[in-house]
Amino acid sequence: MNTRGPAAEEGLHLKPFRGVRYVPEKVRSLAAVTSPPYDVVVRPDGLHHLESSDPYNIVRLILPQAPTADARPRQAADTLADWLAEGVLAADPQPALYVYEQRKGDLLQRGLIGSLELSASSEGVVLPHEDVMPDVVEERADLMRTTGAHLEPLLLTYRSDGRATGATAVIERATARVPLLATTTEDGFGHRLWAVTDPAELAAAADDLAHHQALIADGHHRWATYLRLREERSAPGPWDSGLVLLVDTARYPLQVRAIHRLLHRLPVARAVAALEGSFRVRTLDVPLPAALDALAGAVADGNAFLLAGDGRFHLVDRPDPELLSRTVRADRPEAWRTLDATVLHATLLEHVWRVPDGPEHIGYIHDAGAVVEQAERHGTTAVLMHPVREEVVRDLARQGVTMPRKSTSFGPKPATGLVLRSLALD
DSSP, rough: BBBBBBSSSGSEEEBBBBBEEEOOSSSOOHHOOOOOOOOTTOTTTTHHHHHHHHHOHHHHHOOOSSSSHOOOOOHHHHHHHHHHHTSSSSEESOBEEEEEEEEEETEEEEEEEEEEEEOHHHHHHEEEOOOOOOOOHHHHHHHHHHHHHEEEEEEEBBBBSSSSOOHHHHHHHHSSSOOSSSEEEEEEEEEEEEEEEOHHHHHHHHHHHBBEEEEEOHHHHHHHHHHHHHHOOOSSSEEEEEEEEEEEETTTTEEOOOOOEEETTHHHHHHHHHHTSSSSEEOOOOHHHHHHHHHHHHTTOOOEEEEESSSSEEEEEEOOOOOOHHHSSSOOOOOOOHHHHIIIIIIIIIIIIISSSHHHHHHHHSHHHHHHHHHHHHHHHHEEEEOOOOHHHHOOOOOTBBBBOOOEEEESOOOSOEEEEGGGGO
C-alpha cells in the first residue's frame, strides 16, 4: 500500500538479526526439511508426509506431536536444542537482513526478512485485516515462549512508488550475488536467500522502510502472539521485535486466494435442506474446476458459496435480503457487510446452520481439492469460497475494520525452515 507516514519514527523498523539456518551437509536436502506455514499444513495427511520426508523437517518444531497439548511446546523446545547441539541448525556469524526470493514460472516474489520492532505505535504501522482465534494465539504463544524462538516469518506487504530505490534497490543488488542457499520445493517453487550485512545497505533499507506502513498478508495469529508476548515483559529485550518477511507489492504483487471451511459435524444433505427459502441452491454434476468457475460467475452478482461432500457441488447464492438485514450487523461499512465471509459466519453458520464457532466444528483449509476430499471422506460439508479482491482488504484495513478470520490467503507464502530467529541470540 502507498502509505508514506509523516515521520520516520512512525514507520517500519526492520532490524538485522543472526539467522538460524539448516546446515546443508547435515540434512538430506534443504527442500526435504522445509514446510508450508503451520496453518497451511493439512492435518493429518500433510503432517505425516512432512514428518516422514526427513527426520529434521521443520514441521517437528512448528507442529510438535506429543500425547498432551501441554507437552507439545516442551517437545519442540527440546527438539530445537538437540538440533542446535548436533549442528543440524547453526546461527549465522553476524546479524543480517535476508533477501528472500520465490520463483515459479513467470511468478517472481522478493522481499526482506528481518526482525520488526514492535513499538507502542505498531497498531497504526502494521495493519491487520482479519480477526484471530484466542485459542490459536494461546497455542502459538506457548510454543514461542517455550522455544524462545520465532520459527517462521509472517508475511507483510507495503507499497512503494514502484521505483528501484531504497529497500528495493538493496534487494536487487543482493540478488546479483551468489546466494546463501538455493532449493526447489515439491510444489515447484524455487527459493533463494541472501544475507545483507553491509552497514550502508542496511541503512538504505532502514531509511526507506521507516516511511511506510504494512498490511498483514499472512500471519495474523503470529502477529497477535508477538504483541502478547511483548506485553508480558516489563523490560526491553528480544521480545520487542518479531520475525517478518516484507514484500513491496508495487514491485512484486501477491496473489489472493480463498480459505475454505470444513464443517466437521454437518452432513451436506442437512446443510442444503436448511437453506430452503433463504438461498437459491443449484446442484452441479461437474468437476471441481468447472464448479469453481461457476462460483466465480455467481459472486459477480452477490454472495455465493459452493458446498461439497456428497460427490457433487451445490452452488448457493441469492440470499434473502431480509435474512441478511436481520443477521449481519449494521454498524460496519457496506464493504464489510457484503463480504462472503461475513455472510457465511453471521448468517449461515450462526443462524441457518447453527454451527458453533470452535475448532471441533469448523476447520480452515487453503486447498480446494483437499477440503473437498476430506468432506467426501468423512461425510461432512465443505464450504468453498471465492477470493476477496486485494483493494477491498486494503481499504477495510485502512479504516481499522477487521474481516472475519481466515477470509483471505495471500501468497506465495514463505517456506518455513529457511531461516529462524533465536531470541537468545538477540
